Amino acid sequence: NAGVTQTPKFRVLKTGQSMTLLCAQDMNHEYMYWYRQDPGMGLRLIHYSVGEGTTAKGEVPDGYNVSRLKKQNFLLGLESAAPSQTSVYFCASSRGTAGRGYTFGSGTRLTVV
Amino acid sequence: RKEVEQDPGPFNVPEGATVAFNCTYSNSASQSFFWYRQDCRKEPKLLMSVYSSGNEDGRFTAQLNRASQYISLLIRDSKLSDSATYLCVVNANSGNTPLVFGKGTRLSVIA
Numbered sequence: 001n002a003g004v005t006q007t008p009k010f011r012v013l014k015t016g017q018s019m020t021l022l023c024a025q026d027m028n029h030e031y032m033y034w035y036r037q038d039p040g041m042g043l044r045l046i047h048y049s050v051g052e053g054t055t056a057k058g059e060v061p062d063g064y065n066v067s068r069l070k071k072q073n074f075l076l077g078l079e080s081a082a083p084s085q086t087s088v089y090f091c092a093s094s095r096g097t098a099g100r101g102y103t104f105g106s107g108t109r110l111t112v113v
Numbered sequence: 114r115k116e117v118e119q120d121p122g123p124f125n126v127p128e129g130a131t132v133a134f135n136c137t138y139s140n141s142a143s144q145s146f147f148w149y150r151q152d153c154r155k156e157p158k159l160l161m162s163v164y165s166s167g168n169e170d171g172r173f174t175a176q177l178n179r180a181s182q183y184i185s186l187l188i189r190d191s192k193l194s195d196s197a198t199y200l201c202v203v204n205a206n207s208g209n210t211p212l213v214f215g216k217g218t219r220l221s222v223i224a
Contacts, residue, residue, distance in 0.1 A: 042216035
């Protein structure tokens with residue numbers, strides 16, 4: 001019963017490198033989300049998806065791209081990493097509406113040097 | 114005005130104490146309300162939903178005041194294991210819009 005799985009758990013990138021964070025959920029949830037969490041800033045929504053093949057921008061989308069080719073997977077891409085993208089990234093999923101809350105993955109700690 | 118505001122704390126309380134956290138939200142159309150708990154270097158986890166009539170789960174009681182746009186969480190008989198950051202969470206508008214998280218209130222329960 002895995003829930004929401006994020007890979008990798010840790011990563012160090014050099015400025016300008018690219019990478020993709022993978023989020024996979026096995027709960028058949030329609031909605032998936034990517035948040036970043038920085039000290040003093042709380043959780044901020046980057047992008048989200050309301051179903052397979054759909055994506056939408058959140059509060060802080062610049063510098064990131066996402067794809068939801070399969071219902072169970074939500075990918076977050078950084079095309080050209082910047083030090084300002086050093087953060088903890090959390091993926092979450094929900095059944096359909098916000099009414100039941102979200103299930104989070106354990107996070108990816110990304111450092112851009 | 115920020116969408117969800119919380120006192121960051123920290124609240125340092127002795128074991129057995131009762132502690133209350135408050136949260137205000139700006140969008141009067143918000144429909145869903147939650148308290149999440151986040152331990153250090155871990156993901157947020159749902160603690161409880163908040164209903165208009167108020168609801169209780171063991172030592173935890175949540176209240177919602179729609180007129181004042183105010184949510185509260187009361188913890189009775191605090192345990193050392195209650196030490197964490199408590200996030201107030203609201204949906205931005207009615208319907209299926211993403212949840213908005215407060216920055217959290219840090220609680221330390223001291224022996």
